[in-house]
Amino acid sequence: MAFSRGVRGGMFLRSFAIQGSWNYRTLLGAGLAFTLLPALRELYRDDPARLDDAVRRHSGVFNGHPYLTPMAVGALAVLEQEGADAALIERFKSAIRGSLGTLGDRLIWAGWRPVCLLFSIGLLLTGVRWWVVATIFLVLYNTGHLLLRAWGFRLGLERGRSVAEQLRRSTVPGLQRMVSTFGAFLLGLLLPLLAVGGIASARLVWPWVGAAALAAFLGARYGESVRRPIVFALAGFALVGLLLGIVI
């Protein structure tokens, strides 16, 4: 017996709020129980005690990339339906939570999201109107976002505990490589547009462009460790500009 349309839809919609009560002890814990509730309510309709048991079972530590959690939710609903025992469910949860996090971090947080953002910033700097930029970003980004959620949810419901096999054979790992290659290209493309003053709507002369090129070299070389020095330097400059104004 498969879950009804209403139950599946309910879980899918709730999965958007799975991080709603993020906390340092159980991470997504309560959110996972919240997302699974439509299925649990259906399965344990006549047995409130078992329902509460199931909710407790799923309120424990859980984590994972939010866009990939529907896959775990689908698989867990199937495991509950099959009457799998609590120990097996716990093992499934701890096996999948790290992997979904790592996979999603690389695919989305370090891939799809910055790529869409760099692309949109590029559009802005080449003079595309603000609302067109905003629309393109939101539509482009969320098309990927929603497809990933829907695909994962269906995979979880179809495959249950063996989702991983299917996922490994899917195009997702190759996709990640493609997205990040495109990201490196876009980043290169954007740097000249920025270096001439795009972000401040200005056309700068070469000493500034040279300094920007040097900053780009340092950024590419040292990565995220340049953030703090750059932030402090920027704040320092602002302070100097203001203090001079007060003194003069």
Add this chain to the structure above:
Amino acid sequence: MAIVLFRVDERLIHGQVVVGWGTVLHPDVFVVVDDELAESGWEQELYCLGLPPQMEARFASVTQAREQLPGWQTGWPRVLVLTRNVRTMRRLLEGVALPGVEVNIGGLHFAPGRRAVLPYVYLSDEERDDVEALATEGVSVSARDLPSTRATHLAQLLGSE
């Protein structure tokens, strides 16, 4: 020695280990030592999902791992050994640990019966005993979630309670 790290982390193969430690230590192989996992194909598949393509994971029971340990220590692939709890690490290293071997603990989260030692390390009483047993073997046990954070010497921390 080609074992780059012994790590106790209940999440086993996941971001902190793959990205955090992986990019600093450059392991070629993650060896997960766990009796249950060594026999469970679908669970192994799940754990391997987060692995970048150039890295490999192997799963071994404690007995298998104890046999292969000398080979890992002298062989060429860089091995990162993972267990999901302190007990398994103790069973792995008891009697065979080279003095001065370091065991890294990170990512033991809250569970009933466990108390907080550090924000990312919760230990039960039995686990505290295991840490002390490892320490008396000459193993240096420290807690450190990422290479970029400071290591906390665990035996001292527990002893001072």
Add this chain to the structure above:
Amino acid sequence: MIGWLAVALLGGLVGLDSTAFPQAMFSRPLIAGALAGLVFGHPLDGMMAGAALEIFALIILPVGAARYPEAGTGAVAAAAAYAQALGAGPRPALLLLAVVFGLGWERIAGVSVILLRRENERLVARDAREPPGAEEVERRHLGAMAIDLLRGALIAGAGGLVGAFLLRALGPLWALGSVTAAGVLTVAATGMVAAALPLFGGFRDRRLVFVVGLICGSLLLLLA
């Protein structure tokens, strides 16, 4: 007054979107900045301030329990302040000041996220041995989201007011001229974008596509 209420509402939704619901990424500084600017009739300026803050936020990944600034609500505050204070000084100088303010305020916002997550721990994970039943879990989970909405509104609303006050007071004092302000911001932004290269594998792995991108970008600039 209506304007600032709209900013607070936007901040609440942006705060919610950042982590809790639905993560559609209108909480990114680029978009949130444009919307905040729109409240005071300057959406393009808002988006520019947002884009500058976005560049600083690109490399911040929400991984694990690490502490990180909340760029979305910070950008709402900074972009609203910038749009509201436009005219109080040379535009590039105000933009620079708004960005610096945003970078500071997003840290305050980040602290509020940590406090909320501790509060959530009390709310939904207080006693893992005997957690509440179905209805109670549902109620508390939704409650946590309501608190998050309120948090975002307060942080962004208060930040916008403080920021606008500061920009109006300090903007006229700027003594280094427009070109210097634009130049400094440009150098910082270029360095920060380049610092995102490790996200995509780093220079050593990706130098070929990266350099091809650089060349294409330079050509684009020459043609334009």
